[in-house]
Amino acid sequence: PAAPGTTVGPAFRLQDTTYLVEETEVSDTVGELSKLEQARRQAVFELQGLYAKTNADIGADEAAIFDAHLAFLEDPGLFSEIESWISDVRRNAAYAVSTVLDAHSAFLAADDNPVLQARAVDLQDIKQRLVRILNGTTNPIIQPSVPSVILAHDLLPSQTMLLDRDMVVAFCTVLGGATSHVAILAHGMGLPAVVGLGQGLLQVSDGTVLAVDGNNGIVHITPSAGQIAEFVVRQALEQEHQTRNLGQAKLPAQTSDGVRVALLANISTQADALEAMRYGAEGVGLLRTELFFMGRENAPNEDQQLAAYRAIADAMERRPITIRTLDIGGDKPVSYLVQPSESNPALGMRGVRLAIAQPDLLRAQLRAIWRIGPGYPVSVMFPMITTLDELLWLRNLSADVYTELVTAREPILDMLRIGIMVEVPSAAILAHHFAPLVDFFSIGTNDLTQYTLAVDRTNAAVSYLSDALHPAVINLIAQTTAAAHAHGKSVGVCGELAGDPNATSLLLGLGVSSLSMTPASIPTIKATLAGLDSTTAIAQAQQAIQQPTSAAVRALLARESLR
Numbered sequence: 001p002a003a004p005g006t007t008v009g010p011a012f013r014l015q016d017t018t019y020l021v022e023e024t025e026v027s028d029t030v031g032e033l034s035k036l037e038q039a040r041r042q043a044v045f046e047l048q049g050l051y052a053k054t055n056a057d058i059g060a061d062e063a064a065i066f067d068a069h070l071a072f073l074e075d076p077g078l079f080s081e082i083e084s085w086i087s088d089v090r091r092n093a094a095y096a097v098s099t100v101l102d103a104h105s106a107f108l109a110a111d112d113n114p115v116l117q118a119r120a121v122d123l124q125d126i127k128q129r130l131v132r133i134l135n136g137t138t139n140p141i142i143q144p145s146v147p148s149v150i151l152a153h154d155l156l157p158s159q160t161m162l163l164d165r166d167m168v169v170a171f172c173t174v175l176g177g178a179t180s181h182v183a184i185l186a187h188g189m190g191l192p193a194v195v196g197l198g199q200g201l202l203q204v205s206d207g208t209v210l211a212v213d214g215n216n217g218i219v220h221i222t223p224s225a226g227q228i229a230e231f232v233v234r235q236a237l238e239q240e241h242q243t244r245n246l247g248q249a250k251l252p253a254q255t256s257d258g259v260r261v262a263l264l265a266n267i268s269t270q271a272d273a274l275e276a277m278r279y280g281a282e283g284v285g286l287l288r289t290e291l292f293f294m295g296r297e298n299a300p301n302e303d304q305q306l307a308a309y310r311a312i313a314d315a316m317e318r319r320p321i322t323i324r325t326l327d328i329g330g331d332k333p334v335s336y337l338v339q340p341s342e343s344n345p346a347l348g349m350r351g352v353r354l355a356i357a358q359p360d361l362l363r364a365q366l367r368a369i370w371r372i373g374p375g376y377p378v379s380v381m382f383p384m385i386t387t388l389d390e391l392l393w394l395r396n397l398s399a400d401v402y403t404e405l406v407t408a409r410e411p412i413l414d415m416l417r418i419g420i421m422v423e424v425p426s427a428a429i430l431a432h433h434f435a436p437l438v439d440f441f442s443i444g445t446n447d448l449t450q451y452t453l454a455v456d457r458t459n460a461a462v463s464y465l466s467d468a469l470h471p472a473v474i475n476l477i478a479q480t481t482a483a484a485h486a487h488g489k490s491v492g493v494c495g496e497l498a499g500d501p502n503a504t505s506l507l508l509g510l511g512v513s514s515l516s517m518t519p520a521s522i523p524t525i526k527a528t529l530a531g532l533d534s535t536t537a538i539a540q541a542q543q544a545i546q547q548p549t550s551a552a553v554r555a556l557l558a559r560e561s562l563r
């Protein structure tokens with residue numbers, strides 16, 4: 001299960017579209033050859049990622065498909081043919097790729113040998129990938145024409161965001177874990193999602209009726225009339241519950257003894273901000289800025305970023321917003337930031353590591369943030385902080401940007417609060433050293449769990465181990481809140497745990513003062529909070545961190561909530 005909810009709908013397999021190839025005559029053949037080489041490198045990078053993921057999630061046999069694609073990309077014969085269409089025939093790279101690969105694949109497709117016929121499909125796949133890259137990375141997708149259950153191998157955040165929300169009732173994917181970005185986005189869209197269903201999923205044909213239970217991670221293929229009736233009733237009850245909760249959106253979030261906890265929203269776009277307002281968010285606790293950078297040909301410039309951030313700040317009607325700087329890399333790749341392939345991307349050039357290595361991107365982002373303008377309550381936070389040096393470097397850059405803008409007499413924010421995400425265990429363990437240097441901590445439980453328990457958050461095979469309520473994780477949360485409070489700093493949680501009603505009492509008891517979640521979860525957490533007493537929560541949290549296993553923590557939390 002990746003996002004809760006129950007629904008029934010027809011299956012729609014998400015296909016990549018066929019990219020159009022235009023034929024043009026080029027004069028700068030050297031430039032065109034270098035475009036081809038860049039596209040080839042990008043394709044290698046993408047395929048290595050796919051290979052590693054398929055190998056880990058499904059198995060070596062399935063992964064071998066991508067190994068074969070990689071071998072084609074390394075084939076000098078094939079590429080010298082493509083190059084000669086560029087240098088000798090003076091055609092554009094996309095046309096050259098398409099002509100050569102079409103010819104080879106037609107030849108293979110005509111063979112009687114089924115193994116060679118299959119290779120023709122591989123060549124078409126590679127052609128599509130190269131042409132897509134050469135055309136720019138926008139990924140136009142065919143939309144379903146009726147509201148459907150989307151079936152896909154895996155969904156990139158940018159792909160998910162391109163889908164027409166009105167035509168999607170649920171997501172089901174072959175790959176993915178409970179905290180993958182499909183899960184997070186589905187949750188945010190208020191749609192059920194079931195992930196890690198395995199290859200068989202894609203054998204379900206379009207239009208087949210599916211009953212999706214996102215609460216328990218079950219998908220019935222061609223359900224009986226009785227099952228459909230049951231699902232429809234459950235869906236209606238869920239909607240009724242949601243409507244009742246929405247009615248309380250404007251009421252403050254507090255415990256039965258009057259302790260306030262700020263309930264904030266995790267968002268990526270202006271549309272999300274409007275949704276956050278509907279659900280009664282008091283502000284934005286995490287603005288993930290990656291989506292502005294994904295699914296496009298180059299980075300948005302400073303003015304484009306400024307427009308996007310200000311639109312969000314306006315949509316939030318000047319409630320506080322916390323903007324997270326670019327967290328690219330790992331499970332959030334961006335095609336134009338061609339990075340050398342990494343065998344362990346989650347442990348590689350991610351978040352501030354990439355930002356520090358390529359400071360121009362971050363400088364433009366910080367300038368855009370400062371320029372949102374006077375009167376806006378804005379904070380910034382940095383992802384994937386591992387060492388104090390990184391934080392000091394980033395604070396210096398921010399101070400530089402400030403001086404630059406003041407000197408240029410630009411209208412800027414009155415102040416910018418600076419925080420860090422605590423999502424690498426080293427930051428939690430050394431929280432007492434970080435605390436004096438920040439205005440606040442925001443705990444990213446998705447990554448903190450991944451790195452504490454050594455569980456790849458995108459790997460379905462090990463998702464059973466991924467539990468943010470594991471005592472090792474909650475002890476790091478406790479350590480972070482204790483260090484922050486000793487220095488008079490506040491702590492929020494913005495990972496998925498913040499929206500889990502089973503964890504509300506624990507987080508309150510550990511001294512977390514804000515919870516940031518997908519907007520749709522706010523009403524449930526508000527209702528949960530209203531039923532809690534802060535003194536009991538504190539006592540219970542102290543017991544929880546003594547437990548040896550996740551099961552013991554969960555049992556303790558369940559027992560207390562029955563009282």
Ligand code: PEP
Pocket residue numbers: 286288327423443444445446447448494495496
């Ligand atoms: C987290 O890691 O908990 C988090 C909120 O960041 P993201 O899910 O974007 O990595």
Ligand code: MG
Pocket residue numbers: 383423444446447
């Ligand atoms: Mg994170």
